[in-house]
Amino acid sequence: MNVSKLNVRLSVLFLAAAGGSGAAIAQQTPSSPTDCRSIAASMERLACYDAAMARADAVAKDSAAPLPASTASATAAAKPVETVVASGKAPSIIDSTWAFNPDSSAYDISFHNSNYLLFGRYTDNVNNAPFSPLFQAAGQPQENLNDVEAKFQISFKARLWTTDDRRWGVWAAYTQQSQWQVYNGDVSRPFRENNYMPELFVSYRPGVDLGGGFNWNLLNVGYNHQSNGRTDVLSRSWDRLFATVGVERENLALYGTVWYRIPEDSSQDDNPDITDYYGYGELTGLYRWRGNSFKLSARGNVATGKGSVQAGWFTPPLLGPLRGYVQVFSGYGESLIDYNWNQTTVGVGVALNDGF
16 A cells, blocks of 8 residues: 555544544545535545545556546546645635635634734833823823833724625724833823724625736725724824725735725814824735744825834744734824824734734
């Protein structure tokens, strides 16, 4: 018995030991690969094809007769599946992120943007200005904030509805980013800023070959609200309609997002000039290499010449799912309270995912 046949039979026995439909396949060897088409689970269907082809090959060798047309055609159809598995080709970044695979859960819950904790985040330009009126109103001297603080972000999404082929879906998402003056005992270690961003959007997989190895695999259209949940002089918020296009090539994924700010009544608008600093869109790129992820994002307003750049390096897993994370930001709007404040920050910590 050659090695390939031994591997086939071992895979079938493994599925049999696991139970379920795999056991049925092991107990009843299919007469031809056509019997495998109705099996929903991809691994079990592949094992069925393996078993059927091994049987067909043995029959062909024993009888020295050509295979029936139906068996030959089914065997040919199974070869691409074998080729993909055997080649070890990395799965699509976008398909994995957005659960576009047909066998994915219809009500998928997963990470959205990157989830991380920066133990230390240093800024070269501390923003005390928004808090000065509070100290003045209380009749207390101005307390300066530390230039080193902690920063963390949690972000997840849930698919609420999808088509059978998973190419269309409706998603809800939530992202929270917080800056924490944990090392500033003089002012009782407060949270300097919390930003909350719920979203609702429709996702679609175009599956268009753009040439050069690039594929257009993502189109998101939806709405998000972002605010810091504060009142009076510290309140910041805005509402947007947005569209995101995602293309990829092997280990490289590129996202382009444009947005339209929903106008607010001037008497209620806490930050009427926010688009002067955030602009009307953002470009993000991610490259994965040997377990590392390198991420770069840029946004801004060409007319005002203001914007920001953020770069991140995610190491391979260091402890369970935790990866080392280094983040560098430069420009305006690292948080809503800093939307019109220019600074450069560097942070070091850990992350659970790279945001793709």
